[in-house]
Amino acid sequence: MPISKVRSHLSQNEALLFERSSPGKRAYQLPELDVPPVDAAEALGAENVRAEIEGFPEVSEVEAIRHFTRLSTWNYAIDYGMYPLGSCTMKYNPRINELVARIEGLAWAHPYQPEALSQGCMEVMARLEAALAEITGMDAVTLQPAAGAHGELTGILLIRALLEKRGGPRKKILIPDSAHGTNPATAAIAGYAVENIKSSDTGVLDVSALERIVDGDVAALMVTNPNTLGVFEENIVHVAEILHNKGALLYMDGANMNALVGIARPGDFGVDVLHLNLHKTFSTPHGGGGPGAGPVAVKKVFEPFLPVPRLRRAGKKWAYDYKRKHSIGRVRAFYGNFGVLVRALAYILAHGGPGLRNATIDAVLNANYIRKKLEAYYDLPYAAPNMHEVVFSDDRQAKLGVRTGDLAKRLIDYGFHPYTVSFPLIVHGALMIEPTETESKVELDQFIDAMISIAKEVETDPQFVKNAPYGTRTSRVDEVTAARKPVLRWKPA
């Protein structure tokens, strides 16, 4: 099949800033000082004043903007097309979010300015807390955590605090083998041992195994629902009962909450604590790897333990409550990634209740459409109905020596970002595809055609696929040398 979505165009070469620099060039302007200058050596002590910063860039404004613009064109982005990274939820990032986050009275609010002059910020946070509580079916929300993994840590610390109050923190956290790597890493930081539990043959939690394992040492189970196969944990209510009967708790990783919004609420199916990734479900931009925000929603019993400060209504005003003796304390300075919170609230306001539900339905429809169209070409290791994402394996292609990573690189030539490669770990050679609600049928069909075409290429010329990509300005990168002989900064030649 000829590639119809893309054709190559010239991209500009660009040197590193340090190689572009020439002494004396400048891109900045500062106003004339309206106060007397100060002698640095006198004010700071001569021994504390630095020599010039060796190697620091010196470029003109035009050089600066061309530098970053040229580099930007070497990236793929949602704004270019479908970005089907499973579990990452690469949906459109509405630009209204960017605009409102930059409104001066919000963007220039200092976290220590008086509460009486922060009421707008506090109202935004209170409204978002309430919306997230309604969406998740939970009783209280903290907006403090800076990202999903940070939310996980907060959530596990909350569980620990509750259990300590009930008699002891217990020893271990159960984590399914399909979980994100952040889950076990988080449990370890919170002082727990990790016990991995195997998924059942159908890719969900093995209830009978769980029944055997859960005892007085288990603090909690961390479950992602829908799980990383995109499959809803159908026994979740029973799972919660098993845990609760033994005094253990159910933590939900909300990375896949975008499959549930408006359809089902974790608070209604037995979850005690969950975190959300506002940069996934609620459309705030990923920005090449952050910033995100990882609010944590909890049942009432955890409320006393939430991080300080808590928002509280004081008459007609909002106030902060710092004195909460059971609080786990702060997990970061100030109140959270406020600018991200503003963007997420803008998304919720734009969609409203019905719109959020429609987004969920469209995301699930898109994933199911891809599944139906591709299951004749790629091995589907788990037959359970999927929700917002679908996971294939490279089983058929691997027989010809082509692995999921190779298929992914070839997909780049067709004008798409690859799916998530080799995750979840329980699928050997996984292709994890999440289209999100953003994609139209036209874009989905192009993606499907590309995947089918690649499957055929594997049958006729596997080596050709193994050497992909061909159309990019950078071909396959030597990651082995990068790791053996790390060069992590520029140095003058």
Place this chain on the structure above:
Amino acid sequence: MYPENFRYTKEHEWILVEGDTGTIGITDHAQQELGDIVYVDLPKVGTRVEHGKSLGSVESVKAVSDVYSPVTGEVTEINQTLADAPEKLNEDPHGAAWLVKIRLATPGEVENLLNAADYQKYIGAEK
């Protein structure tokens, strides 16, 4: 391929015993499974290691694999050359790319390990 004078573990380490000293490495099969090795983490000389416990690790770009000690004893020497040239583990895993030498606490311990023929049978079955 697999020297007759070595003993092997099911975790894919080998040991060559000479006197009261054992030289330990990972097998050719192990390096093949790992792919391009980019880093080797070894214990300090003087560290006491225990049979079946991790004594270090070997890393490829996207995986970390623990190296389990086949014996109990004290580390007397480590292979310094691997710090700068981890690729040697891919090239000569049974020779120049040995990992550590250990003074054995219980010299008889190695008798329980696999011999070359059994190890080859074991990795054949694993496939």
Place this chain on the structure above:
Amino acid sequence: MLDACGVQSAEELFSHLPEAVRLNRPLNLAPGISEYEIVDYFRARAAENANGYPSFLGAGVYRHFRPVLVDTVVSRGEFLTSYTPYQAEISQGTLTTIFEFQTMICQLTGMDVANASMYDGSTATPEAAMMAVRATGKGRVLVARSVHPEYREVLRVYGQHQGMPVEEFGYVPEAGTIDLEDLDRKMDSLTAAVIVQSPNFFGIVDQVRAAGEIAHRHGALLIVIFTEAVSLGILDPPAGADIVAGELQSFATSPSYGGPYAGIIATREKFIRQMPGRLVGQTTDSHGNPAFCLTLSTREQHIRREKATSNICTNQALIALMATVFMTVYGKRGLRELAEQNLAKAHYLAGKLQPRFCGKFFNEFAVRTAGKSPDEINKVLLKKKIVGGLPLGRFYPELADSLLLCATEMSQRADMDAVAEAFA
């Protein structure tokens, strides 16, 4: 699409969900509103804040002018709407800027390596402490009371369940610098790290070198924190530091009510493998062209899981890019000039008041509010639509009579004169 999926309606795709888990009512959220209404809503909220007031608050969050290019660059969809650069072939833009970022952080801090960013300074602090614990095999951490109080609180919360007890040492009441005798007294052979901040929470250039000598004598590492990145334009990089952790808000974002900001961790070469977070390395592609990729990933949670150096996944890439653009625009000379302007403004203001501490300060300083309480001074200023300083009693009961004031290049002389008047 419904036909292809074999369903009559998209709702059928959810029919396998057990009845017990389904929400059988609409979400109790108002219907969606238009762009115009959304802007209106947030403008109204902004108007409820101290909108457009000059401010003398610092204390970890600083008001600096943001060069226009910063938002121009980060508004490009290629940077804004891309993911973590796992697929190097189509992420060279992000990877190259991170490599430049890592380089500039090294140049500024005098360290050998820097990571691609942490959430912020307050979380970079415990992550740095955890690094020291791994590197030394010891557990105890000694932190100066002149480190940002909220950073210390985060450090305590992170440390409490992983065998990393945190203890504090004091400051000299006259100078506002760390109390070296107290530090020396509290050091022991089980201490993994000594943590100091410079300029410290009181704005004072602290005794980093001396702290390092004490730490090293006991086999501990020295971690140096900074909250005001602009100070690095004029202050010598932290001498004797093993790890530098800090906050880049000054280089990247407006105060934004506390976030998102970006933290950094930089260190010496020998501690690379103990570092948390992402690292970008230089290599080549299969045609021999220079290229970059994420590297040394085996430290990270997605590979090492419960044995990882940290649980961090998403970091603050876009904020780090803002900082990269900021550092590029100001460059070698501009950053120095910017720092000199901050120094001049703060010393102008301090010259009209009586700084509480005699230590050398950069762009903020504590001052006693003799005769009036700090709150009363702030109230007078608010009447003039000026946000005053931070009453230090909030964090230091012994400094209840003091206000922490900060002046930057954005502070106007007339407003500073008004602050001085309020004290009169």
